Amino acid sequence: MIKLFRIVGDSLYPLYKEGELVIAIRPKYGLHVKPQDIVTFTCKSVGVMIKRVRSIENTQVFVEGTSPNSVDSRVFGTIPLNEISYKILFRIPFL
Amino acid sequence: MNSLLNVFKPESAHAHCDVPCGIYDPIVAQIAALSVVRMVDQIVALEKSDDVHYFNTMSRYVAVKESEAIKCKEEIRIIWGDFIKAPQLEKHPELHTITHNIMMLGGAAKQQVSREKAMALLDEVNKFAAIFWELKGIATKVAKSPYLPNEDVVYPVL
Numbered sequence: 534m535i536k537l538f539r540i541v542g543d544s545l546y547p548l549y550k551e552g553e554l555v556i557a558i559r560p561k562y563g564l565h566v567k568p569q570d571i572v573t574f575t576c577k578s579v580g581v582m583i584k585r586v587r588s589i590e591n592t593q594v595f596v597e598g599t600s601p602n603s604v605d606s607r608v609f610g611t612i613p614l615n616e617i618s619y620k621i622l623f624r625i626p627f628l
Numbered sequence: 629m630n631s632l633l634n635v636f637k638p639e640s641a642h643a644h645c646d647v648p649c650g651i652y653d654p655i656v657a658q659i660a661a662l663s664v665v666r667m668v669d670q671i672v673a674l675e676k677s678d679d680v681h682y683f684n685t686m687s688r689y690v691a692v693k694e695s696e697a698i699k700c701k702e703e704i705r706i707i708w709g710d711f712i713k714a715p716q717l718e719k720h721p722e723l724h725t726i727t728h729n730i731m732m733l734g735g736a737a738k739q740q741v742s743r744e745k746a747m748a749l750l751d752e753v754n755k756f757a758a759i760f761w762e763l764k765g766i767a768t769k770v771a772k773s774p775y776l777p778n779e780d781v782v783y784p785v786l
Contacts, residue, residue: 537633538641543713545643550715554638573641583641600713604644 534559536619538573538583544598544605545571545583549624555583557619564620566594571621574612583621589614652711654757657730658781660700661750664737665777667693668746694738700749701734704756711760720759726752750779757782 536557540549548571549555557573560566570586574596584596584605593611597603606612671689676682708727717723733749736742754770761768767785772778 535636537636537638539638540643541640542643543715546714549643551643554633555641576642579642579644581639581641583643598643602710602713 538581538619538621540583544600544603545585546600548585548599549583554625555621556623556625557621560617560620566614566617566620572596572617573619573621574616575618576609581618652707652760654703654707654753654760657700657703657707657753658750658757660696660703661746661753662773662777662779662781663696664693664700665743665746665750665779667696668737668741668743669777671741672743693741697734697737697749700737700753701731704730704753707756707760716763719763723756723759726756726759730756747779750781754780754782 536559538555538557540551540553540555543551555571558564560572566572566586566589568586568588571583572586572594573581573583576582584598584603587595587597587606589595590611592614594614594617595606595611597605597607667689671686671693674682674686674689704727708723712723729752730749733745733752736745737749758768761782761784764784768782769785770780770782773781
């Protein structure tokens, strides 16, 4: 399933800037999550979050932003692999 | 493209930094800078005397000038260090210079009893505030503070 996301926040700058649109697909549709992928997952207090995969060990995914003060696995720990909801395919340019 | 967006409504994906939904507002720094100006005025206006009350009042004015200058620097430093990031600096590269000016003028405000330096501090903090609100997409206006020292302050139009 394909989904459209709008970026909120700067933790993935300069890769993705606030307000940009990205196209994503559910990982189970033949796509495996691997390091450097940009993925989404749900955080209870925030909602859908988007981060980059740094590493995967067993079934735990360590995600991080590109900004040094990004709120990510350095703050809230790893994410279970089965909680990765979408994998970003590409950014829609000029929007 | 708009019709496409209507069909495939995008969901927000949060790429947060710092504590999500952090509260930042330069008004504390602006009030602190105004207080520095006000304390300079009070220090200059205080009639000299050998009375113990003179020394008490003068030392209080100086202490408040000192603490407000420190507060001003701290508030700006927090916004600059936590809220201002690469995207904001891309739009306003002068922010580093303005922030450094505030740090220097805050120090000068503590060292000296100079209205000129205190006003320069307020001017730089107002410049910082104007950029801050522009980055937030909020219009600003300049108005005299409704209390002494009645100097110009950049306020958000909410």
